[in-house]
Every structure is written in structure tokens, then in C-alpha cells.
Amino acid sequence: MTVAAIALNTFREAVRDRILYAILIFALVMLAGSTILVTISVGGEVKIIKDLGLACISIFGTLIAIFLGIGLVSKEIERRTLYTIITKPIHRYQFILGKYLGLVLTLLVNVAVMALGLLGLAYLWEGVSSVRLFLAVLFIFLELMLVTALALLFSAFSSPTLSAIFTLSLFVAGHLSGDLRLFAARFGGAVTKLSAETLYFLLPNLSRLNFKDQAVHGFGVDGGSMGLSFLYAIFHIAALVLAAMAIFERRDFK
């Protein structure tokens, strides 16, 4: 109950943030703009609409996750509301979990609005609804949950600016972590290889959650890989949220 109350409160607070609406409106305008862009192309209209739509959801969703996620804890400290909360019979882990779930709920609503726009546009152009497109959006949402967990972790011990830099850097590194392993295999000695392998498993490999190509080109999706990717994201999110809880438990607010 306590976690749900904090989550709902975080959600209410987030939906009052004007930056959220600015990002959402911009994303919807970009989505609608893709229909104008396709008029200057020769062929491939549906592909372009799907590509741009999925990119919009991913990019603007990441912006929402980072901008709102980095302030989850630091805002409470800055406004001194945290001191009131931690004196109440609430465990610190409940506070962190509630904050995380509240932001995930906010993201869910935003992604749902953008996804409805994209699925509607794709339906208008293709005349059929695409399950693969829906699955690609679902995995983008999982990626956003992971990015939010990263932002929350940094927010638990760092300033908003540093948290934004760290989260954004890890978002980029997460899309390149596959290359890290390749690099080590090709060039490194034993120590480099071990370090690269360790880093590879610690960094989130966000390319595992990328099913955009399958959605856009209508390729068959391997259920096993998808299921494992889903589990991979869930384990990573759990580890990050638990790490944020552990840091927050030890933090001294005197």
C-alpha cells in the first residue's frame, strides 16, 4: 500500500511537469510530420513511417525517462520533503520502489499515447494492424524502464546534472556494448579481454531489446530470443533498482 501511494503521488507530480507535455507534443508532431516526409520519397512509405515512429517513441521516451528520472530523489532532498517522508514509518526501499514505479507509470501513459499514434498511422497506410510493431514498442518500453532504473540509481547518490550525464552515457554505451566484446576478442591481451568481458556483462546491452527491424520489415520473430530478451531486461532492471535501494539505505541525510 505504501509503495502504491508513493508511486501514485510520483505519477501525479510527474504529470504536472510541463516538460513532459512539451516532449509529448513534440513527439506527436514528429509522428504526424512523417506523413509529410514520405511524400518526397519514392516508395517505402510504410517503412519510413514505422521507422520514424519507433525512433520518436524511443528518443522522446528516453528524454522523458532521463529528465524525470534524474530528479526522482534529488528533488525530494532539494525541497526537503524527503526529511518528512523518512521520519514516517516507511522503509527507504519502499520509497525508492514507489518512486520508480510512479515514473514507470508515467512512461507507460506517454508511450501508450505515442504508440497509439504510430499504430493508427501504420493502420491507415497499410490497412492491417501489426502485431510486430506492437511488440517492438513493448521492447522500447522495457528499454525505457531500464533507462529509468539507471537514472534512479544515479539520482540516489548524485546531482541531477551528473545523473543526466551518467545515464545518457550509459544509454549510448549500452547500444555499443556488443562491439566492446568484439574489440576485446580482436585486439586485447588476457587482462583487456577479462576487463572487457566483465564490462560487457555489467553494462546493459540495449541492442538485445531492439526489435525495430523485425517490425518494420515484417520478419518472423523468434519467440525464444524475445522471451530471453524480456528476462534479460527484467533482471537488469531488478539489479539496478536493488542497487539504488542499497545506496539509498546507507545514505546519511543529516
Place this chain on the structure above:
Amino acid sequence: MKQDGLTIPGLLVASLVGLILVAALLDGRGAHATPGEERLFLPDAKYLKPMLIGFHGVAADLLWIRTVQYVGTHVETDRKFPQLAKALNLATSLDPHFLEPYRFGGLYLLYLARQPQAAVSLLEKGAAANPGRWELPHDLGRYYYLEAHDYARSREWWERAATLPGRPDYLPRFVARLYAETDHRETALELWSEIYRTAQNDSVRSLALQEIERLKAGSSEGPLGL
């Protein structure tokens, strides 16, 4: 305070007027530049793709749209396309399953840039990356039939396309004619009619119309003079 209130809107209007004037002056300078002078930024796909962190599909779309504009600009000006093959190669390396740059790009390379070898390489690259799609072996067969007049290779590609799902109904008929070595003019007419029917822009449509008229008039010379 009132004076300040009047000064700010005044300065704002002056800035906007200045902005429009400078923009018009810059555009004027651009208009005097050599036609088709603009260059497309085309880095190596091997290095570019990882940097796009999963957004390579969108990058391929935007590059394809930019390439179409590039072709349009040069068709209206100098009819030279020095960057076309590289742009198409990059777009198809970023998204190897995006069929339009292979298909329409192949036509542009063949009939506008007059680079048949580059067109064949592009289509072969597409056929290798998309073994389940009939469109690319079909277009290769069409090239060997209409332009290279290499009927053995044409039959080879069309036979391959005829086994793939979604292929046009006329393909088995064309293969049969190639085995019988008859009705070449009729086949060519059907092919160009199909291009005319499915053309998505005016340049391709007028090219097809020109070829249909030439074939009806009885000329055997193709657009490349082959």
C-alpha cells in the same frame, strides 16, 4: 517603463526584418552557385552504423529521401550523378532489407547515371541480402534481358525469381519464352508496361513510356544503345 515597452517590440521587429533580409541575401548567393554543387555526406557504413545506436533504419530512410532529392536536382540541371552509387551503397548497407534503394536506385543508376555495372552490383548485393524476395532477381533478369541482351543470365535470374513467393504471374511465361527463344519484343513490351504501371514518379514513368513507344515503332535499340 513605457519607453522600454516600446523599444523591445521595435527592436524585435527590426531583428526580424534584418533576419529575413540576410536570409534572402544568403539565398541569392546560393542561387549563383554552380548547379548541383551540394555534396552528400557519405561516411563508411562500417563506422557509421555502430554510431547510430540502433537507429540505422531511420538513417537509411533519410538518406534515401535525400538521394531522391539529389537525383531530382541533377536531372533538372547537369544530369551528372557522381555521388549516386555511393549514396545508394550506404543506404543499403545501413538497412540491407530496404528494397526501394536497390530497385529504384538500380533504375536511376542504369538509365540516368548510365552506370550499368554499379546498378548490377547494387542489385546483386540486394539479392544476396534478401534471398527470399523475388523483386531483386526479377530486376536483375530484366537488366540482362533489356539492356545486356544476355538471355541465358536473364533466364537464370528469372527462374530464381519465379520460385519465390509473391512473384508476378508473367514470370513463368517469360522463362518459357526464353527457353523457346521467341517473342522477345512482346516480353520487352510487357516489362516496360509493368514498369510504367508501377512507376511512382514521373521520371521513371516517362522513361517507360519512351521505351514502349520505341518498341511499338519497331526499333530494337535499347536506352543504353545496347
